[in-house]
Amino acid sequence: MLRAPGEFALCDVPTPEPLLGQVLLRVRASTMCGTDQKIFAGQFPGTLFPHIPGHEFAGDVAKVGPGVDEVREGDRVGVEVHVGCGRCARCLEGLYQLCVNYGRIDKGHAHIGFSVPGALAEYVAVSVKALHRLPDALSWDEGAFCDNVGIALYAIERGRLVAGERVIIIGGGAFGALAAQVARALSAARVVLLGTRSERLERLRNLADLVTANEQDVRDAFPGGADLVVEFAGTAEAARQAIQLARRGGRVVLAGATGPGRELSGIDLSTIVRGHLDILGSLANPRGISARGLELIARGAVDVKPLITHCFGLSEFEQAWATFVERRDGAIRVMVHP
Numbered sequence: 001m002l003r004a005p006g007e008f009a010l011c012d013v014p015t016p017e018p019l020l021g022q023v024l025l026r027v028r029a030s031t032m033c034g035t036d037q038k039i040f041a042g043q044f045p046g047t048l049f050p051h052i053p054g055h056e057f058a059g060d061v062a063k064v065g066p067g068v069d070e071v072r073e074g075d076r077v078g079v080e081v082h083v084g085c086g087r088c089a090r091c092l093e094g095l096y097q098l099c100v101n102y103g104r105i106d107k108g109h110a111h112i113g114f115s116v117p118g119a120l121a122e123y124v125a126v127s128v129k130a131l132h133r134l135p136d137a138l139s140w141d142e143g144a145f146c147d148n149v150g151i152a153l154y155a156i157e158r159g160r161l162v163a164g165e166r167v168i169i170i171g172g173g174a175f176g177a178l179a180a181q182v183a184r185a186l187s188a189a190r191v192v193l194l195g196t197r198s199e200r201l202e203r204l205r206n207l208a209d210l211v212t213a214n215e216q217d218v219r220d221a222f223p224g225g226a227d228l229v230v231e232f233a234g235t236a237e238a239a240r241q242a243i244q245l246a247r248r249g250g251r252v253v254l255a256g257a258t259g260p261g262r263e264l265s266g267i268d269l270s271t272i273v274r275g276h277l278d279i280l281g282s283l284a285n286p287r288g289i290s291a292r293g294l295e296l297i298a299r300g301a302v303d304v305k306p307l308i309t310h311c312f313g314l315s316e317f318e319q320a321w322a323t324f325v326e327r328r329d330g331a332i333r334v335m336v337h338p
């Protein structure tokens, strides 16, 4: 429970009751990401305190609420965290992450772990619209990547990757590692992963054709630039790099730098205009894409196991959080098992 920005405590709260169209999930695996750091610090505008965070998780259905017949008690599910209102123009296109009724619980919108209580808890009540049945082959920990893999898949699909292309992924964390593997699964010719923290990159060595912290290595690998560059590092510097590493006429997807107050600088506009670049923003994932991402994990095309670097019980949360925030021993995803 986050009582105020920067202040959390473990505490007992009543088990939520699933409302109309909701299910109660018993959380089996739940992890945290850089966005949680913004939430914890009080920098996420849609979060009101006190707040229970947690938005990357899997669990089984403990109870179904009124009107729910899509799943039954005991079903194993992963969760997509953007639950759109389902009635605005963007939601009708399936773009739940762009819902114009963001934060309006009365309209049916929920951003799980952001605007409504999340899953760093034993139980969480979520809309049935958020659920994806886990393929049998997946463990709970793997299922907790449901939302993450959808985000990575969406960014690659935004970039219109076709077979045989050269791809650069910028960002040595979970999303970069997932996007690199998705690009491979979709038959990229060669995938280069550019990160910054060498301890983390060591863990990701086998997930791309080249994994490096050196921008010059990337230029040497693709002298004319890449067909597609996808940025998942979350910094303005990485966005600049992404634009400069694309070939003329190539595509750039900026998927990481979502925080307010970041500005792009150091780019000659002719790089974009005369370079004839497609530069696309990519925010989270639209409704339903995670189901396809989970299939990629189930058939082994995307391996999330190297990203699971630590596991803790919920009672050890303080240690889990410190491990993640300080990136202890190259921490990528720190799993909590309530």
Ligand SMILES: [Zn+2]
Pocket: 032, 033, 034, 035, 036, 055, 056
């Ligand atoms: Zn996240």
Ligand SMILES: [Zn+2]
Pocket: 084, 085, 086, 087, 088, 089, 090, 091, 098, 099, 100, 101
């Ligand atoms: Zn909507």
